[in-house]
Amino acid sequence: MHAIETLGISKRFGDLRALSDVSFTVGEGETFGFLGPNGAGKTTTIRILTGITAPTSGTARIFGHDIVRETVAARRQMGIVHETSNIYTDLSAWRNLMFAAELYRVGRREREKRGAELLEVFDLADRQHDRTRGFSKGMKRRLTLAMGLVNSPRLLFLDEPTSGLDVQSNLIIRDVIRGLNEDGVTVFLTTHNIEEANLTCDRVAIIDHGRIAAIDSPERLKETIQSVQSVEVAFHPGGRVAADDLAALSRVREVRKEGDKFRLITEDPPGVLEEVMAFAPRAGVRVISVNTRGPSLEDVFIRLTGLDVRTKGVTTAD
Amino acid sequence: MEGWFGQVSTELAAAWAIAKKDILIWYLKPGIIVSGMLFPLFMFLAFAVGRPAEPTVLVPGLVAITILFSASSIEPVSIPIERRMNTFDRLLSAPISLHAVVLGESLSGFLYSIGIALVPLAAGLAVFRAGIVGPAFLVAGVVLTAFCFSTMGTLFAAYPTESPGDIMSMLNLVRLPLIFISGVFIPLSQLPSAGQFIALLSPLTYGSDLIRAGFTGEAHFGPAVDVGLLLVFILVFQFAANLLYRRFND
Numbered sequence: 169m170h171a172i173e174t175l176g177i178s179k180r181f182g183d184l185r186a187l188s189d190v191s192f193t194v195g196e197g198e199t200f201g202f203l204g205p206n207g208a209g210k211t212t213t214i215r216i217l218t219g220i221t222a223p224t225s226g227t228a229r230i231f232g233h234d235i236v237r238e239t240v241a242a243r244r245q246m247g248i249v250h251e252t253s254n255i256y257t258d259l260s261a262w263r264n265l266m267f268a269a270e271l272y273r274v275g276r277r278e279r280e281k282r283g284a285e286l287l288e289v290f291d292l293a294d295r296q297h298d299r300t301r302g303f304s305k306g307m308k309r310r311l312t313l314a315m316g317l318v319n320s321p322r323l324l325f326l327d328e329p330t331s332g333l334d335v336q337s338n339l340i341i342r343d344v345i346r347g348l349n350e351d352g353v354t355v356f357l358t359t360h361n362i363e364e365a366n367l368t369c370d371r372v373a374i375i376d377h378g379r380i381a382a383i384d385s386p387e388r389l390k391e392t393i394q395s396v397q398s399v400e401v402a403f404h405p406g407g408r409v410a411a412d413d414l415a416a417l418s419r420v421r422e423v424r425k426e427g428d429k430f431r432l433i434t435e436d437p438p439g440v441l442e443e444v445m446a447f448a449p450r451a452g453v454r455v456i457s458v459n460t461r462g463p464s465l466e467d468v469f470i471r472l473t474g475l476d477v478r479t480k481g482v483t484t485a486d
Numbered sequence: 487m488e489g490w491f492g493q494v495s496t497e498l499a500a501a502w503a504i505a506k507k508d509i510l511i512w513y514l515k516p517g518i519i520v521s522g523m524l525f526p527l528f529m530f531l532a533f534a535v536g537r538p539a540e541p542t543v544l545v546p547g548l549v550a551i552t553i554l555f556s557a558s559s560i561e562p563v564s565i566p567i568e569r570r571m572n573t574f575d576r577l578l579s580a581p582i583s584l585h586a587v588v589l590g591e592s593l594s595g596f597l598y599s600i601g602i603a604l605v606p607l608a609a610g611l612a613v614f615r616a617g618i619v620g621p622a623f624l625v626a627g628v629v630l631t632a633f634c635f636s637t638m639g640t641l642f643a644a645y646p647t648e649s650p651g652d653i654m655s656m657l658n659l660v661r662l663p664l665i666f667i668s669g670v671f672i673p674l675s676q677l678p679s680a681g682q683f684i685a686l687l688s689p690l691t692y693g694s695d696l697i698r699a700g701f702t703g704e705a706h707f708g709p710a711v712d713v714g715l716l717l718v719f720i721l722v723f724q725f726a727a728n729l730l731y732r733r734f735n736d
């Protein structure tokens with residue numbers, strides 16, 4: 169039996185088609201990523217799978233239970249971490265956790281034991297009796313995760329679990345996801361962070377404008393565009409280099425500025441290397457590092473979602 | 487049937503958890519106390535004082551409008567704020583039916599208004615020396631009226647807004663006229679016939695009739711009719727709320 173099975177799900181909001189014919193399955197124990205840009209339909213998909221909204225057409229099953237007709241049975245198996253950290257800011261961390269457990273009818277002894285464990289895991293134990301109003305964003309996020317796990321779900325929905333968090337909170341959350349995976353819990357997570365999907369997911373669906381563009385493991389997705397190679401080059405700080413100039417090099421197909429580096433997409437990395445080394449003295453700048461790289465999940469993503477904004481011809485701000 | 491019984495008790499446990507959460511958060515908020523306690527008091531002063539009225543009209547009237555306002559003073563504030571904070575999604579995605587959510591939300595207003603109603607009741611007994619002759623009528627009247635109007639508050643809060651003011655103004659559009667058309671301070675028998683007809687449509691009519699029966703021993707419609715119609719109103723509000731939460735929940 170699949171943990172999640174969707175068949176031809178569509179969702180309309182008035183004239184807007186938020187989801188079009190979305191079909192996929194998630195096996196039990198799998199960590200499945202839903203990767204897509206803002207407005208792609210990730211949250212809408214989670215709201216349908218958790219029975220908060222009904223699909224306009226199509227069906228979804230959670231461990232065999234139809235989410236529209238057997239909503240309660242389907243939900244008993246789930247934990248849900250919503251996109252916003254929806255905690256009660258007038259209550260303490262402990263009361264929030266206990267409330268979440270009571271909604272799922274976790275018995276008193278069980279919920280107190282589980283609550284204490286989760287507060288340790290998420291590094292909130294020493295603040296458990298404080299009102300959560302004063303919590304930082306990361307603390308609120310961690311508490312939201314703890315609340316999603318307090319009923320020991322078989323299937324956990326995570327809507328952008330780590331978006332906007334610092335390294336420490338991020339690491340805790342990733343660790344927890346990995347641990348869940350080892351314990352056989354199925355995880356469905358949405359993200360627009362490609363690296364997160366690459367690091368945590370067994371399989372990834374790339375969704376754009378409400379349609380699934382591809383579903384596969386991160387490595388297999390990268391293989392599908394193996395032709396995309398790139399040279400990453402950094403110039404001495406202060407050297408004024410325009411992306412346009414690099415794009416003008418004959419073997420460069422595409423230029424992306426990535427932080428203090430440029431990424432030159434090409435089918436011929438050695439050729440580009442030669443061109444760059446010749447270009448540098450002409451432009452009066454010094455190359456301080458060079459790397460060649462295979463395709464990243466980001467390349468797949470950009471290819472599939474047609475995100476052309478950063479392709480050839482984009483100039484840098486500095 | 488173990489499965490059926492299990493689900494009902496799960497729903498009730500979850501409804502109680504929801505109510506407990508609201509009690510912890512809302513009972514001590516100043517805004518709630520003002521609208522639940524002071525508002526009915528001012529209404530009472532405005533309508534009742536200075537008129538040559540019997541304690542057996544004044545005291546039940548004050549108790550009835552106190553319940554009307556206090557029972558529907560929590561959910562119309564708490565639910566839009568839960569929407570704004572997205573905590574409402576937790577309730578909507580819990581493994582319980584919408585009926586349990588509606589019931590849980592109504593429970594906090596219900597218990598609150600029972601507590602608040604004790605104040606005018608005690609004052610009535612002490613100051614006006616009103617005597618209770620039908621305790622069962624009084625208890626049934628207080629409990630059913632409180633439950634009826636707290637469910638009405640939850641029903642109004644179904645309107646999908648994140649601002650409590652929106653719901654409060656809609657609610658007052660209903661609550662204020664109810665005081666006039668329900669024979670609260672003017673006995674039904676003294677209303678003109680058109681007024682008597684309109685009064686039939688108001689749940690407060692039956693609630694205040696039943697509460698007054700607690701002090702006079704007699705109900706205009708008969709206690710069974712009052713109880714029956716209050717139960718009908720409660721069910722209608724409960725199911726309408728269930729429907730609206732589903733409808734607006736997109």
Ligand SMILES: Nc1ncnc2c1ncn2[C@@H]1O[C@H](COP(=O)(O)OP(=O)(O)OP(=O)(O)O)[C@@H](O)[C@H]1O
Pocket residue numbers: 181184186204205206207208209210211212213251360736
């Ligand atoms: N309740 C709603 N009413 C109208 N339109 C909606 C509603 N919810 C979502 N949408 C629209 O559906 C589309 C998909 O939204 P959704 O929130 O699922 O995107 P997302 O992938 O989660 O984006 P983000 O990364 O920004 O969270 C968007 O165009 C959004 O405006």
Ligand SMILES: [Mg+2]
Pocket residue numbers: 210211212251327
């Ligand atoms: Mg989203």
